[in-house]
Amino acid sequence: MFSQRTSNQYERLEGGMGPGRVGSRRFGWKKFAIGAAVIIGLVWVFGPRREDLIPEKYMPSIIRPNPSEDTAEPPLNPTEQITRPPARPTDDDDDDIIPPHLPSVRPTDPASDPDPSKTVYCTSPYKPSQPLxxxxxxxxxxxxxSRVHIYKFHNCGPSPTYEYEVFKMTKPGLSSYKYSPLEAAESLDVLLDEAVLVVPAELRACTPVAVKATAGLRLLGVEESAEILxxxxxxxxxxxxxxLQGVDDVVIMDGKDEGVYAWITANYLLNTIRGDSPPGAETHAVLDLGGASTQIVFEPKFDSLKPDSTLEEGEHKYELxxxxxxxxxxxxxxxxxGLMQxxxxxxxxxxxxxxxxGSPTDPATKIGNPCxxxxxxRLVEIDDERHSEKWNVTMVGEDIGSFEACNRVVEIVMAKDAICEVKPCSFNGVYQPSLMETFPSGDILLLSYFYDRLQPFLTTMDPPPPIHVSTFETLAKQVCEGKPSxxxxxxxxxxxxxxxxxxxEWCLDLTFMHALLRLGYELAGDRQIEIGKQIEGTELGWCLGATLAMVGADLKCRV
Structure with missing residues (x-):
């Protein structure tokens, strides 16, 4: 992350030539010149070198800015210091300065961390009132x-700086314990026990914890979800x-926050929204596919010359x-x-x-399923919520399974023809600016089930080819044809x-994902996309974005 470019002045010092001089006088006395040459030679041979003054391990990290460059450091946002280097020495510094502590090995997990209760970046916090x-x-x-994200931060700078995370998950989700709140709570023990192992004992009382439920609990009744929480x-x-920090620490998270926090996480790690991001960096659109819901978040760009070319007001508008x-x-x-729904x-x-x-007593009832x-x-449980009935049906692909036939069913489920009160709409009557017009060439990042379903196929290709929207269609056609294919x-x-x-149901999954991108969001088949699960060892999704907001606030320690 550090530039090796040095100024001309710095190169002269390292080359043993000394600072450059302009218009220096030439002396004609030969004896003086010879004597001076001898003295300089002795100093050069026996005198101390810059390499002797500064340990070798620090040499690559010292950066000398050009004298013409503005060396003032811009103010830091509390949530944008993942890769920010310490303050750089300037040309006015003495050659024998003590270099900033830049660890040669930066921990990425507890195993590579020499002391999880401390940090390799500094020995004391920026503010005495803060923990190190x-x-x-x-x-x-x-x-x-359910998944736990255990994040480590340090306070070497004016605001918390993210170091690494530990991730662990368990199944099923809380919503599977609809009538057993205690069992739902106990299902998180395996995650919290892991946190006890990771977080040093002396830091646990001041470690904030939050549990944010998503679409699964939203689909339960109000009473059932409240009892579980x-x-x-x-x-x-x-x-x-x-x-626990307050009223919002164990809650059902609003769907819009889920999407926006995922957008923050991805663009933060991709360095498009931080204070040190390259000028003009374009943000990524983030499309997240969970089990019960799916989110889309992007930063549309409108043509100011077109009338009425602006983002409509409403809950879909989020200023950050x-x-x-x-x-x-x-x-x-x-x-x-979401995929399961x-x-x-x-x-x-x-x-x-x-x-x-069918009926619960006759699971042998069969029906052809093109998906x-x-x-x-596949033995499928049909849940008729209107009549509070459930029964099992044996569904078979037989010779009717195909991408084309399944796609027609998916199109009906997506309600593309629903009434669109505020145009343009994506699907199910939901207003959305056209991605082709307001985000025509921006990068699109697909998360969660998008990644899980596509990645196994990409691992069979060396090197993996570029991914396009049509990749889902190609794979769906091959998968739906069955075992010979x-x-x-x-x-x-x-x-x-x-x-x-x-x-x-892999045939159904790929077909639905293609329909969501192509029919729902109206992306062109040749639009290139990216899939992701981690960036530099950090899980993508909404959790880091939400945690950055939590550690940036005033934290309460447990008494």
Missing amino acids: VQYALMIDAGSTG EAVRRRLQDRYPFS TFGGKTHVLYQHSYLGY ARLGVHRLIEFMGNMR LAKGTT WEKYWGNNADLMEELEDRP
Whole structure:
């Protein structure tokens, strides 16, 4: 991260030539010249060198700015110091200055951290009132599982600086314990026990913890979700030493915050929104696909010459000030259009269209499902919320499974033709500025299930090719054709073959993802995209963004 460019003055000092002089007088006395040459030679041979004054391990880290450059450091935002170097020495510094402490090895996890209760970046905090090291815990209580992010920060600068995280997950999610709040709370023990192991004992009482549930609990009844959250809060207070900070520490997170925090995390780690980001850095659009909901967040750019070319007012508009700059974002969270909920919607529609209502006592009832790969079978539970009924149906791909047929079903579920009150709309009647017009060439980053479903196929290609929206369509067509097609394309990959045989709905998943991008968000098939799970060892998603806001506030320690 450090530039090796040096000024001419610095190069002269390192070359033993001394500072440059302009217009120096020439002396004609030969004896004086000879004597001076002898003295200089003796000093050069036996005198101390710059390399002797500064340990070798620090030499590559010293940067000398050009005298014409402005060396003033811009103010730092509390959340933008991941890779910011310490203050640089200037040309006015003596040659025998003590160099800044720049660790040769920067810890990336507890195993590489020489002392988790301290930091390699400094020996005392920037402000005496701050702790040297600060940990923070964020538990993402999602619809399919719960995940703990254990973040380490240090206070060597004017605001907390992120170092690394420890990540652990467990299944199922809290929403699976609809009628057992205590069991729901106990399901988080494996995550919190990991936090106890990671966070040094003397720092636990001042380590904030938050549990933020997402779409899974949003879909439960108000009473059921409230009982689960209260049980989680009680268990945190009674069993664990960490500090709850207030009313928003164990909550169901608003969908818009989930998307925006994910956008902050990605663009923060990609260095597009920090104070030290390159001038003119373009932000990434972030599309996150969870189990129960999906979010889209991007920064649209409007043509000021066109009339009415602006972002409509409404809950979708999110103004964010970060790194000294204001970003006007479009965001929306589609509850019910996460991958697991999309599966349920497709299965319900196929069962209804087939007019073959089974019963709980007759799971052998079969129905053809074009969204299952050819030759595969899946026992599906149909949940009719209108009549509070559930029954099992055996669905089969037989010879009807195909991308084209499945895509027609998915299009109905996505309600692309729903009434659009404020145009333009994406799907289900939701207003959204056109990505083709307001974000025509920006980078698009896909997270969560987008990554999980696509990555296994990319690992079979060396090197992995560029990813386009049409990549989902190509793979869906190959997967939906069933085992002969799998063997043709991936027969030499035992792990992927096992995954495909164990998940008949992979055909549905890829088809839905393509429809979401192509039909829903109206991205062109040749639009290049990126998928991601981590950046430099840090999990993508909303958690880091939410934690940065938490550690930037006044923290309370547990008494």
